[in-house]
Amino acid sequence: MIAMDTKTEIQNHHSTPTSGNNGNQQSSSHQQTNSSQLCAGCGKHIQDRFLLRALDLLWHEDCLKCGCCDCRLGEVGSTLYTKGNLMLCKRDYLRLFGNTGFCAACNKVIPAFEMVMRARSNVYHLECFACQQCNHRFCVGDKFYLCDNKILCEYDYEERLVFASMANHPILKRHASGSLPGTPPNSIPTSVSSPISQNGHHHGMMQTISSPRSQNNDMNNNQNGLNGVSSPFGTPTHMKQVITTN
Known part of the structure; x- marks a missing residue:
């Protein structure tokens, strides 16, 4: 059983563009923040307001699903179960294993x-x-x-x-x-x-x-x-x- 963070709101940092080296540093920092918020399920950027964190990875709400019943794990509780490479909800894990x-x-x-x-x-x-x-x-x-x-x-x-x-x-x-x-x-x-x-x-x-x-x-x-x-x-x-x- 693995604990799963509930919905976390993405903090968007809006900064006014500045000239010189400071502006370049802020731009690169913003790009690193965006690149770190890639969904582990689909590999795309997470641009939604909320995201899920599980297995030390970030997920879209629609991408973190049970491998058996396809339910959205973020909606059925704060925990998930894994068996091999399969992520399961509690009901299917107990039913199968x-x-x-x-x-x-x-x-x-x-x-x-x-x-x-x-x-x-x-x-x-x-x-x-x-x-x-x-x-x-x-x-x-x-x-x-x-x-x-x-x-x-x-x-x-x-x-x-x-x-x-x-x-x-x-x-x-x-x-x-x-x-x-x-x-x-x-x-x-x-x-x-x-x-x-x-x-x-x-x-x-x-x-x-x-x-x-x-x-x-x-x-x-x-x-x-x-x-x-x-x-x-x-x-x-x-x-x-x-x-x-x-």
């Missing part, structure tokens, strides 16, 4: 101009937005779970819950209900939306939805009301008989 942050999956920088996917406060490259267990690529409308700050597909999330329950209660798990436990507080089921651009326009919003396992829990609760005990191997034999009789 800034960054959105680091991808939560690969930990690499995400350029500001790239489309991204978001889950809570995490940001992802489009190619990195996949299940971090099986590398399944999500499509729009697919459900995923953010568990322990990792993205999981529905299958791997449920599998993780089953293994965690079996590790904690290996004996009780054999006689427990076939329904999966509820969603832990640190995980959220979410539907995949379209990518989000970095220019502030969202092409889709992620919406938190209810877990499909809540419906299974309701069905298991109804079975518990009828039988008192549920089984991971299906409906008990006497219950099947009742259903068949009806």
